[in-house]
Amino acid sequence: MSKIIARENIIDLIRTFFKKEEFTEVETPLLVASPDPAPYNEVFETRIFKNTSAYLAPSPEFFLKKIIAREKIDKVFQICKSFRNPEEIDPLHNPEFTILEWYRTEANYTDLMKDCEKLINFISKKFFLQYPISNIQYQKKIIDITSPWPRISVKEAFGKYANIDLDEFSDLEKAKEIAQKKGYLVEKKTSWEQLYHQIFLNEIEPKFPKDKPLILFDYPAQLAALAKLKEKDKRYTERFEFYIGGLELGNGYSELTDPVEQEKRLKADLKERKKTGKKIFDFDRDFVKSLKTMPETAGIAVGVDRLIMLFTDAKTIQEVITFPTGKIFKK
Numbered sequence: 001m002s003k004i005i006a007r008e009n010i011i012d013l014i015r016t017f018f019k020k021e022e023f024t025e026v027e028t029p030l031l032v033a034s035p036d037p038a039p040y041n042e043v044f045e046t047r048i049f050k051n052t053s054a055y056l057a058p059s060p061e062f063f064l065k066k067i068i069a070r071e072k073i074d075k076v077f078q079i080c081k082s083f084r085n086p087e088e089i090d091p092l093h094n095p096e097f098t099i100l101e102w103y104r105t106e107a108n109y110t111d112l113m114k115d116c117e118k119l120i121n122f123i124s125k126k127f128f129l130q131y132p133i134s135n136i137q138y139q140k141k142i143i144d145i146t147s148p149w150p151r152i153s154v155k156e157a158f159g160k161y162a163n164i165d166l167d168e169f170s171d172l173e174k175a176k177e178i179a180q181k182k183g184y185l186v187e188k189k190t191s192w193e194q195l196y197h198q199i200f201l202n203e204i205e206p207k208f209p210k211d212k213p214l215i216l217f218d219y220p221a222q223l224a225a226l227a228k229l230k231e232k233d234k235r236y237t238e239r240f241e242f243y244i245g246g247l248e249l250g251n252g253y254s255e256l257t258d259p260v261e262q263e264k265r266l267k268a269d270l271k272e273r274k275k276t277g278k279k280i281f282d283f284d285r286d287f288v289k290s291l292k293t294m295p296e297t298a299g300i301a302v303g304v305d306r307l308i309m310l311f312t313d314a315k316t317i318q319e320v321i322t323f324p325t326g327k328i329f330k331k
Contacts, residue, residue, distance in 0.1 A: 001312075003308075003312055003314070003319060003320050003322075004322060006127075006308065006311065006312045006320075007308050007320060007322075009127060010123060010127060010304075010307060010308050010311055011079060011098075011304065013122065013123045013126050013127060014079060014100060014119070014123070014304070014307075015079070016126075017118075017119055017122045017123070018077045018102065021075070021115075021118075022075060023075040023076060023077045023102060023104075024073050024075065024076050024077075025076075025077055025078065025079075026064065026067055026073075026076050026077070026078055027078065027080070028057075028060040028063035028064060028067075028078060028080070029057065029063060030056060030057050030080070030081060030083075031046075031048070031054050031055070031056065031057070032054070032055055032056075032057045032062075032063075032284075033052075033053075033054060033055070033281075033282075033284075034055075034062075034281055034282055034283055034284035034285075034287075035055045035056075035057055035058055035059075035281070036058055036059055036061060036062065037266055037269040037270045037273055037281070037283055038058075038225065038269055039193075039269055039272040039273050039276065039278070041058050041084055041278075042084060042085040042086060042087075042278060042279070043055045043056065043058060043083070043084070043085055043279055043281075044056040044083050044085045044095075045279060053281065055281070056082075056083035057082060057083065058082055058083060058084050059082050059099065059101070059301060060078050060080055060082070060099070060101055061101060061226070061299070061301065062284050062287040063287075064076060064078060064101055064103055064299065065103065065255065065287065065290065065291070065294060065297070065299070066286070066287060066290045068103055068105060068294055068295070068297055069290040069291065069292075069293045069294035070290060070293065074104065074105045074106070075102070075103070075104045075105070076102065076103050077100065077101065077102035077103075078100070078101050078102075079098065079099070079100050079304060080098070080099060081096055081097070081098060081099075082096075082097055082098075082099045083095060083096055083097075084097075089324075089325060089326045091315065091316035091317060091318070092247075092306070092316075092317055093317065094305065094317050094318065094321055094324055094325050094326075095325045096325055097303065097304075097305050097317075097321075098303075098304035098305055099301055099302070099303060099304060100301070100302045100303075100304050100307075101299060101300065101301045101302070102115070102299065102300060103255075103297055103298070103299035103300075104297065104298055104299075105295045105296065105297050106295065106296055106297075107254075107296070107297065107298040108238060108254040108296070108298050109217070109227075109238045109239065109240055109252055109253050109254045109298055111298055112240070112252040112253075112298050112299070112300045113149075113151070113215055113217075113240060113242070113252075115300070116149075116215075116242050116250060116252075116300070116302075117147045117148065117149055117213075118147075120145055120213070120244070121145060121146075121147065123307070123311065124136055124145060124311070127311055134146060136310070136311070137313065138244070138245035138247075138310055138313055139245060139246075139313065139315060141210050141211065141245060142211065143210070143211055143212065143213070143244060143245050144211060144212050145212075145213055145244070149212065149213040149214065149215055149242070150209070150212055150213070150214055150215070151214075151215040151216075151217060152214065152215075152216060152217075153216075153217055153218040153236075154166065154216060154217070154218055154219050154220060154236075155167070155218065155236070157204050157216060158199075158204065161203055161204045161207045162199055162203040162204055164178060164199065166220065167235065169196075170192075170220060170221075170222070170235055172191075172192045172195075175192055175195045175196070176190065176195065179195045179198065179199065182199070182203075184198050184199070192222055193222060193223070196220070196222070196223070205248075208243055208246070210245055210246055213242060213243065213244040214242065214243045214244075215240055215241075215242045216240060216241050216242070216243065217239070217240035218230065218236045218237065218238070218239070218240075219236065219237050219239040219240075220235065220236060220237070221234060221235050221236060221237055223237070223239070224237045224239065224256075224265065225237075225239065225251075225253065226253065226255060226256050226262070226265070227239040227253030227254060227255070227256060228253065228254040228255060228256050228257070237253065238253055238254035239251070239252070239253035239254075240252055240253070244310055245310060247306050247309065247310055248306075249302055249303060249306050249307060249310070250300050250301060250302040250303070251300065251301055252298065252299060252300025252301070253298065253299070253300075254296075254297075254298050255294070255296075255297040255298060255299055256291075257291050257294045257295075257296065257297065258291070259288050259289065259291040259292055262288050262291055263283070263288050266283040266284075266288070267283065269283075270283060305317050305320055305321060308320040
């Protein structure tokens, strides 16, 4: 089966799954005035009305939450293009990519974990025409995708794979000391997030099992993004990511619905962007305002291109995109 046909089939199956689960498919703008100011996002900027800045959306998240808050729809999903402007293109990233996001009210991140298991098993059953569902093959590895999937907290993962107490590591000076002892480059300006990611990418993520999916949950509060803090321990958040075959496929959380806290976080992100020399823009005040009427909600973003990589045994994202950016624009 050609990659183009496989791509069409998988996207059709995603839609079929969410319709079966009684979600409403919606559309949101690709051209926005205030994109997500996450410090790691580099955005594509253009002009509208000659002198007004406009941006290609790195995610439909803000507008999907506005729909939840204002239209009183319990379950929504969207499959759309999103854009991030990296300095380099690598085997897992393309500046223009396809994203799947879904949100459900009166739910939390554990409900989303179950959604992910059901979605992957549904696609596998229909795409490979196999039942009962048991495993898929990716890059010469057999992966058992039957539920329930293994789960490990970020704190447990740091202890198990890097021998680090994450509670202790949460202090910047202590984190610098620990990282330095391990041989990492630590400078005065090195941030806590940089230390975390160095250790995570070098010592933890490569050790995740490849024969089963993995759900990594309860991220530190420093990496809260738009997630709610845990009630019993506010050093951690109700956020998770899931991996299959070494591919990070999705990032979801119980949504932060406190407009005051949300505005505080967005302003902190903009401050960090300014510090690192990234593009500065106003945060989406309309989004913050909409949180006043937003019910308890959980939402997740999943990379559709990476899902297609998994089900077509593709090594790079460029193999599953008909016209990858790197072939259109030459450096």
